[in-house]
Amino acid sequence: MLTLFNIDTADVDGVSIKLEGRKLGDANNDGSITTADAFLIVKARFNQISFTENQRFYADVNNDGSLTTADAFLLVKQRFGQVDHYYQPK
Numbered sequence: 888m889l890t891l892f893n894i895d896t897a898d899v900d901g902v903s904i905k906l907e908g909r910k911l912g913d914a915n916n917d918g919s920i921t922t923a924d925a926f927l928i929v930k931a932r933f934n935q936i937s938f939t940e941n942q943r944f945y946a947d948v949n950n951d952g953s954l955t956t957a958d959a960f961l962l963v964k965q966r967f968g969q970v971d972h973y974y975q976p977k
């Protein structure tokens with residue numbers, strides 16, 4: 888919950904809130920989806936690196952609960968415009 892104090896509501900004629908979260912697939916949390924994220928996913932898949940739970944969440948782009956090469960492949964498809972940023976076919 889967000890609470891704002893000491894605001895004179897007489898001076899407010901509108902409220903706009905924009906929330907921007909981390910992009911799904913942004914495994915390295917650099918703000919963009921790149922092949923570097925796909926590479927990290929593959930490395931995590933084959934236990935060459937370990938992901939935090941948060942990284943696992945953002946790397947599981949097909950939302951099946953596990954990290955596989957399918958996540959990396961889907962991310963590459965998104966990167967090259969074959970699926971949209973929701974990882975749905977265009």
Ligand SMILES: [Ca+2]
Pocket residue numbers: 912913914915916917918919920921924
């Ligand atoms: Ca990234």
Ligand SMILES: [Ca+2]
Pocket residue numbers: 946947948949950951952953954955958
């Ligand atoms: Ca997955």
